[in-house]
Amino acid sequence: MKRLINQRPGRAMGGLLMLLPFVLVVVAYMAASMARLADNPDDKLLPSLMTMADSFARLATEPSRRTGEILLWADTAASLKRLLAGVAISMVAAIIIGTTTGLIPYLRRTLSPFIAALAMIPPLTILPILFIAFGVGELSKIMLIVFGILPFMMRDIQQRVEEIPDEQLVKAQTLGGSTWQILLRVTIPQTLPRLFDATRLALGAAWLFLIASEAIAAEQGLGYRIFLVRRYLDMQTIIPYVAWITLLAFSLDWSLRRLTAWLFPWYVAGRSA
């Protein structure tokens, strides 16, 4: 008798098991959709898969009647710009602030509790203040993402720096390294891959803040479109958009993972060991 914890699915079985939840969801959706459509062929709540595919193709290829833009690409470009800008700013700030507060006790004493307190503020609650400070244009959207993810990325980097063994710092000093040199040659190289890990974890929250900011005031963007068409229950646009966002988020995460493996092979090797 093999215990359950020792039983492993074979390759084919593993593939089937992986697909199973997806298939179940699609089947359940199709059943519900067909039932609703049989009752009311104009029902917008659960459109059929064909309707959604048509709708997605139209959004991705046909220029809009109102603006002449191809909506899906215009929205994707607008959203990705905001997201990447917010994430990039956060990465740069997190590595600078995180490594210095982690390494220099005076800075840590000054900033660390403040950052910890800052991280506790739910950014969405202070939106009106963000509006006043950064306007209601692109900047406030990017800043909302930064406010949302930077505090915990900074704290994560700071903790990683604090985990660097003292022996390394002592050794660097006996070799004559100044604080600046230790920061540049010891601390930053070791925490950079951690920054990529922290970013991957922050991406989910970054998307959330992006969509939230686009719900508040926008002319374009994936979140904007969803909130706009939600007004008239246009699920044949919303569901493909959600799938598209999921795909984008997955691709970003995957690219960051590949980038980490490519840039820091030593780090990835060390982790799996």
Added chain:
Amino acid sequence: MKRPNRTRSTARRVAGAGLLAAMLALPGLASAQEKDSFRIAWSIYVGWMPWSYGDSAGIVDKWADRYDIEIDVVQINDYIESINLYTAGEFDGVTITNMDALAIPAASGVDTTLPIIGDFSNGNDGVVLKDTDELTDIEGQRVNLVELSVSHYLLARALESVGMSERDVTVVNTSDADIVGTFSTPDVTAAVTWNPQLSELRAMPEANVVFDSSDIPGEIIDTLALNTEVLEANPELGKALTGAWYEIMARMSGDDETGVDARTRMAEAAGTDLAGYEAQLASTQMFYDAADAVEFVTSDQPEATMDNVRQFAYDRGLLGATATSPDFVGIEFTDGSVLGSEDNVKLRFTSEYMEMAAEDTL
């Protein structure tokens, strides 16, 4: 031997559970059968607060009892969510404007009847500009508003009135909850919104209301919508609601203690005070008297308005991707005439119930 077997049966069980879940998830597809319990959704707006009062003062229950049915009046925090829930079949009725009734349930194929015309906006919706009191200065500005809402419609009508079109401005979709906050920032100079937000904007020193719904009287109508199939199978629902509504109207319109008490309770439920609520009522053309509502709904006005509204809705794709012209959805008026497709009538004006109220036969 045992392993694949067990996995397969587990898989089958999981699949069964999934299907069962799907069946259960099929929300109450509004049935046309006779029933005796109904749910009406309402959201906070000056013209719909009477439902809050009618519910808490027991007037709705009293009328429901008279017709031997049950009516549950449910407040939904988000207006659009309340419409979506109604459209999905979760509710038998909803408080809604004429434009949203066409663009959301009717365009989604949910046959909807408007038995009670409560009021029309007579200044409750407005276009606000900073540092100018000329509507024409709106040209080239970024205008913050809830896109595809009655505000958007009001802007379209305002621009039309000075020979401009939406191409002359940039529309920025801004949620109604954030419109006051964004308008207080320097880079927002133009907005379109409704009360109570409109009165907040109006109070800002540099703001001017340059166009409001009193310039297009009778075009933004607040109504109670009921699912046509449900109403036809259960006319007592329409009777009970209409009876309750005009009893509430009679109470709230009075200057006596009852009237003041009713308005105060509506004000509190709306998150304002008596003075604030009465200011909003002043820019709302309430039909306190059923006969006035009957006169309005049987006039030529609804047809002219709905023709504007359906054109607006079609131009912005609100009638759905399959609509090839504004005629796609048919709208029926009290004289039986139909605007648009006779084969796809999904929105119906009626004076039947309000007439009964006016003749006191409920």
